[in-house]
Amino acid sequence: MSATPSTATPPAAGPASLDVFALAWPMTLKAIILHGTVVIDAYLVSALGETALAAMGLAAAVAGFVLGAILAFSNAMQLRTAQAFGTGDPVFIKSALACGMAISLTVGCVGLAIISLFGGSLIGVMAPTQQVADLAIDYLTVFSLVIVGEAIGQCLSSYFNGCGRTRLPLYSFCLSLPINVITSIVLIHGYFGLPAFGVTGAAMGSAIAVTVQVGFLVVRLWALDGYLRHVAGWRQLSFVATLRRHLAFALPIAVTFFSATFASHVCTLIYARLNLNEFAAMTIIAPWIMVAGTIGMQWAQATGIIVAQLLGQGQREEILDRFLRSAWRGAFVAAGVVAVIFLIVCLSASYLYADLDVETRTVLLSFLPILLVLPFPKGSNAICGNTLRASGDTIYVMHIFVWSQWLFRVPATALAVLYFDVSVFWVLSLLFFEELLKFPVFHRRLLRGDWKRAKIAN
Incomplete structure (x- = not known):
């Protein structure tokens, strides 16, 4: 019995952004519903x-x-x-x-x-x-x-x-x-x-x-x-040997997610030292960044799935290049959609959060310049990270995420909030600067092209 569906035997031109979309939209919808379930459960218990x-x-x-x-x-x-x-x-x-x-x-x-x-x-x-x-x-x-x-x-x-x-x-x-x-x-x-x-x-x-x-x-x-x-x-x-090999592949990816979750919790505790209106604005925008950002992240994960399948098939480099260029263009479209969502949320703050103080809504609106540009480097970095992971380059990706979080974002957030008392706009901007920090090391590794020659032999 064959285990290979149509996605595993692409035509000569290879898959394109439409194939990514076919995988990504169910994953995106499921992730958004999952976040919404947390809100529903809290509402029922309230x-x-x-x-x-x-x-x-x-x-x-x-x-x-x-x-x-x-x-x-x-x-x-x-x-x-x-x-x-x-x-x-x-x-x-x-x-x-x-x-x-x-x-x-x-x-x-x-x-x-x-x-x-x-x-x-x-x-x-x-x-x-x-x-x-x-x-x-x-x-x-x-x-x-x-x-x-x-x-x-x-x-x-x-x-x-x-x-x-x-x-x-x-x-x-x-x-x-x-x-x-x-x-x-x-x-x-x-x-x-x-x-x-x-x-x-x-x-x-x-x-x-x-x-x-x-x-x-x-x-x-x-x-x-x-x-x-x-x-x-x-x-x-x-x-046992198979399990050990699987774990060697999985552990760096798991560590990356552990680190990201823990770093976010630490930063949230630091945000609590902001003044009341600034902390309220950060509390409001954080779920939007997570939910809207799901669109770009699931697109990148779907890209990684197809890259892994193509590498498993041993496809030619030109097919891999053609697919990734198409997927990358789609990633920028996804980033644009996320930016539009942020625009609507910030401009509608007076209606969505009418019961909040005017100062809190003003702070929320001040986030808009950063939120409009954040999805683009974040989405491009995500494409790089998932492509490199798909080729087995998981340890390198882990190092980029872990060190950018613990050598930059967490200490920079602590300094900005606890010592220098900077504007909350610049505190949120640290998310953007973190993506800029990761941008060259991700893209240099991807453009070097070793991932295209990875052999999925084990």
């Missing part, structure tokens, strides 16, 4: 009052570290699967799936063990009251089922993305989202004769939803690639 909302936020913050680790390794799984899928080798494809699942489940189980041992104590220290702590622990206990489900679901989603079937993870999420909302409402408030579980009911709704989501993905995996269970052997001599 009806129970500040205590319940604080408990959910605290528990989610603790669980977020484990979910972040699972997501970090799933991003690596996506590219490794694309490499395997490009080769058309069933043994390689099976190896990528098995290794990715083993790592994801291990990360989830280790995370649950740490939460079990230290989560209660950590929540007890961080919670403002004992009531908040008790509710947070109850929520986290049930939410552990969600962590297990996400360990499986994120791995399968990344596998399907790497195979070019990006609509399947989107379908699974569209199926689970209304189930999450409906069951959470029923279980939180105790409708239809059921007990009112309060904030714990929100965790129950999420657990039910993720079970449905994983079930859908497993059924589709069985229908589309069930033949893999009959494939004998591993990419290396044994499963």
Whole structure:
């Protein structure tokens, strides 16, 4: 049975930006809905009052570290699967799936063990009251089922993305989202004769939803690639050797995502030392930067998937060059769309945030010059990073991200806010300057062309 769909056997001209779009739009929509789900869950729990909302936020913050680790390794799984899928080798494809699942489940189980041992104590220290702590622990206990489900679901989603079937993870999420909302409402408030579980009911709704989501993905995996269970052997001599090779590819990518998340948290804590209006403006714009920026980031990830598939096929350099030029042009279009979204948000601040102080809205509007230019170097750097990762150059990409964050953005933010008390405009500008710092080292490496000659042999 063949494992190679149309994306793995492109015509002589090779794939183009339309092929990237076909992969990117479901990934983008899924990511945007995922961010929106966090807002919906908080809204449902907010009806129970500040205590319940604080408990959910605290528990989610603790669980977020484990979910972040699972997501970090799933991003690596996506590219490794694309490499395997490009080769058309069933043994390689099976190896990528098995290794990715083993790592994801291990990360989830280790995370649950740490939460079990230290989560209660950590929540007890961080919670403002004992009531908040008790509710947070109850929520986290049930939410552990969600962590297990996400360990499986994120791995399968990344596998399907790497195979070019990006609509399947989107379908699974569209199926689970209304189930999450409906069951959470029923279980939180105790409708239809059921007990009112309060904030714990929100965790129950999420657990039910993720079970449905994983079930859908497993059924589709069985229908589309069930033949893999009959494939004998591993990419290396044994499963342990194959797992070690997979981990060597995945770990630098995972470290990059860990570092980015931690650096963002540190910077947010530093932003809290700004005056009230400036901090409020930064708090408002941060989710917009994350959600709107998803458009460019998913375009870059889709580009990386196709590059990995082409390298797995051993395509000629001229096809790789032609595809990347087309994808790069599309990346600038995506950056333009993101810039337009920022423009609309800033110019509509008086309507979107009418209840805020005039000074806060003025600060928000002052961000516009930076927000209009930020998506362009950020999108171009993302194309470089995902292309280099697809070729296996993961350690170099990790160094660029880690050192630009910890030798520039974090210390520069601390100096700007804590010591020099500069305008918040320049504090936000550090995001743009970080991209400029990464720009030459990313592009020089890409233009050198070694990535085109990478051999996906292991």
